Amino acid sequence: MSKASRWAWIISLVAVIGTGLVLVFLLSLATNSRGIYEHHYVWLFWVNVVVAGLLVLVIGIAGVRLTLRVRRGKFGSRLLLRLAAVFAMVGVLPGVLIYTVSYQFVARSIETWFDLKVEGALEAGLSLGRGTLDTQVNDLATKTRLAAERLSDTDQSIQPLALERLREQLSAQEVTLLGPGGQVLATSGRTARFAPERPTTAQLRQARSSRVVGQLEGLDEEHAADSSEEPRIRALAYMPSSSFSLTAQDRFLMVTQLLPSAVVANALAVQAAYREYQARALARDGLRRMYIGTLTLTLILAVFGALLLAVALGNQLARPLLVLAEGVRQVSRGDLTPKQVLAATDELSGLTRSFADMTGQLSDARALVQRSLAQLEAARSNLQTILDNLTAGVIVFDREGRIDTVNPGATRILRLPLSAYRGRPLGDVPGLQEFAAAVKQRFELHHTSPEAGERDHWQDAFDLQTGTVNGMERDRVTLLVRGASMPHAGRLMVFDDITEVVSAQRAEAWSEVARRLAHEIKNPLTPIQLSAERLQHKLEPKLEGTDQAMLVRSVGTIVNQVQAMKTLVNEFRDYARLPAARLQALDLNALVTEVLGLYATPQDAGRLKAELGGGLPAIVGDTTQLRQVIHNLVQNALDAVHDQPDGHVRVRTDVARNEQGELRAVRLQVVDNGPGFPEKVLKRAFEPYVTTKSKGTGLGLAVVKKIADEHGARIRLANVPAGDAEGQGIAGAQVSISFSKLAPADSPPAVPATA
Known part of the structure; x- marks a missing residue:
């Protein structure tokens, strides 16, 4: 974006924001005062139309320029168009939705304000208040009339103390005794230091004719405006003279009682609400037009401001996003060469720098991963080669005790297809149930209580019967098993077939025994046999009967056992000195x-x-x-x-x-x-x-x-x-x-x- 274009957008935004603030202020002022709104409604409308027209013109110019860029196929124009559309939708769609909902809400809310039920409720409240006040007026008038009748039966001269007692009985503010012309004869009350207000001639005439007159004062509009005068109830009762004297005169009793503040406040509120309701009911159409006009003006400003911001922000976002898009396309093709970086200091330009740094790190990481994979593959190949060429059997168990790895040596020693049982316990292999249980028990014993010298591993010998190649015959083997724990709760078992070693050791031991026996036993056998035969030859002629028979039998026994011993010694000698095979x-x-x-x-x-x-x-x-x-x-x-x-x-x-x-x-x-x-x-x-x-x-x-x-x-x-x-x-x-x-x-x- 050029410098002139940037300044044009800035000035446009400032103008729109300033106009919007002014209109919002005027609208809020007009909303609070219907007179101001009705007076300035026309010129507010035309000002809004002018602003909207200017915004439409600016947006139209920007849209034409963007359309030309799209038709020319300039890179990034579609991205800019999409960004502008997205920002416009973000502003327009919520604005239209809010306007629609608000329009319906305002229109229907205003109608509900003037519902017949609302009007009836207000009238009922006003009637209820009036009835309550009338009841209090009548009650005070009745009490005043009864008090006047009692006082008329007394002496003509009424003492102030009697008036004070009467005031307390009636809970009145002031009790005044008036003469026939309304002049004050005596008074008692909280405002007794001031001259009580005298009734009019009409009130005196009405009291004389109807015995008592009660009225409510201070609740009409004129008295309500004067806050110094409190609302009150005043009752005026006629006191005819009971004396037959020619000088006797009629008198009047006037009682003044203040209304409770809560009753006064509620009565005034009901009256004010009712008057306002009547005024608003007469100006219903104007009120609706006022609120709907306010919503419409606000919507116009919001929508066109959103469109203007959409175009402006789209242009600002386009360039760094285009740089990022090109970089992403290069990375997707596997190109991790250094990428373009914008010199601006905003976040999106910083994002291009971060992307360039990330690309460099990815390049380094890819090289490192390739080297690591090569090393891992080489190590795995070396380990597999070592396992495959070990003469010992190796079995690795996972944490669940299942077979994880088996080398060919284990299959060769046990002569069982162990590879087919990967992922299964060793006890599932036919013929290895007892061996698997013994190995498991040895692992657990080493884990719980290792013996001396078995801190890292254990070693033990096991005799088991394995299967031959065809699976039909059985063979006894002796295994030297070494076990060790591995990381992640795995277990390693390495074993060798020491059957031949054990057999050779035993054979060698027996060969040594045979040689010793042949050497130690054979030499004295011949002298024993010769001595026995010489005894028989010398003693047989000298003995007779049973003695001679016993000698012959004993010598025969000695000779036979010596021959048996010679045979045994010869067999041991043959076993010990087996000649080398001539193959x-x-x-x-x-x-x-x-x-x-x-x-x-x-x-x-x-x-x-x-x-x-x-x-x-x-x-x-x-x-x-x-x-x-x-x-x-x-x-x-x-x-x-x-x-x-x-x-x-x-x-x-x-x-x-x-x-x-x-x-x-x-x-x-x-x-x-x-x-x-x-x-x-x-x-x-x-x-x-x-x-x-x-x-x-x-x-x-x-x-x-x-x-x-x-x-x-x-x-x-x-x-x-x-x-x-x-x-x-x-x-x-x-x-x-x-x-x-x-x-x-x-x-x-x-x-x-x-x-």
Whole structure:
């Protein structure tokens, strides 16, 4: 906007505001005085018309200029047009609405002012006031007449004291005894120091004819204007002479009583309201025209002032808003370069500066966010890589105890699809209910009463039974679990499978025990046996009868027990000094067939069956050691079903594949329908001297486990569940060995030699 245009708008606004103030003053003055309004109404109307015409001219010029800018397509013209329209609507629409409502309100309100009910109420109030006053006048007149009759019966000379008593009885302001011509004979009252007002001749004549006259004074317009005279009631009673003397004269008794101030005020108010109502009723049309004219003049000033302000403010707001609009369009396209700033000091220009500062901050923030996202993504990738490659299992629980994060190590150790149970408690995973309850209890115990050294985390070992890959078999594992609390009430559980470590530690311990036993026990056994045999050789010829028999029996017992001890020591020695495996390619089916040939009798009786899978690849193993493994497993199974008439043992071979159908291992299974493994034996079946047989050292499965470890095979023990309708009970035991080391395809398997 140019400087000349700016000054033109300022002068226009000042002129409009000045004219408006003058008109408002005149209108308010005219509203308070109908005469002034009716006298100046015409020229006020034409002044308003002139001002309105000037405003229309100014607004028309501005509208033409704005229309030309819109037609030329100048940037920002539509925004300016919209701003002007918005400001105009803000001024015009509320003004029209207020004018319409006010017009209806004024028109109908004035009509309600002159409603018949209002007029009747005013007349009724006026009549009520008049009736009340007339009642008081009549009452005072009656009392005055009775007092005059009593006084007429007394002596002609009436003392002032009698008048004072009469005044007090009548609660009057003044009591006066008048002569026949109205002259004052005696008086008593609050204004007795002044000469009482004498009644007129007409009043005396009327009192003589009607005995008493009462009238109300001071409430008419003339007396109301004189504030020095208080409204009062005056009663004049005729006192005929009761004496027969020729000199006797008639007298009059005049009583004056003031009206209560409240009654006077109400009476005057009712009279004034009634007179004003009658005056307004006669000037009803003029009153309506006065108020409606006031509203119309005010509306014209408000509407045109709003239009003028709309154009002026639209021009002032347009430029900074246009700068902001252009900046917003650039930012929406992703352009965060420095933006234009206006040099003015008003708020909108300051807004352009703030917008420019904000754009710069957004640019810096975007760069910072991009760097932070890159760092976060790198950290997340590093963390995910670490979790995926950890051999330990990691499970993160949220504050509700639900699984939030699971790494592949946890799935591998537990051999359960834990990722499918994200968002659910660990107890929902099949087979982990007891483990989940134990872990939860351990977390709560650590939270309430941590042990020494467990301030940040706790550590404990758990034995649990997990599922294998195909979900059919069960396997016992020992987990070393570490738990810690995380921010936001989360929990972290890290665990390792230490089954092999525990088993190796136990095997190493038993190997050490076996070596010590073999060394400490075997050496004295031979001298004991030789000494016993020498005693028998020297003493047997010298003894006879029962003594000789007892010697032979005792020496035989010693020799037999020494042989048993030698056998036990030899088994411990073999367990402790198991020779290193000589691995080579071999056919597992051929080796199983060769070993089962030693059990022809159970096979002929149907108690031992072979179910060998076809197309098995060659494995890498030691023929001698694996023959011992098969022999021990078959013999243990036959011993388990020895006392059962329908007992049978099945030896199966097959291949194990993953979900994609890829070959993973060759599996050997020995299954019987015996009583199964007791729970306490199942946990420690591979430890030496753990057995269910009444006779035996319990080294069979321990040797089998050691040989399987030498071959890199995984051995698992499980009880086969019963296949009844309820699915309860045990239907036998199963030992499974999976050989994951397979021979190359071009390596011919070795032919097992006959044992």
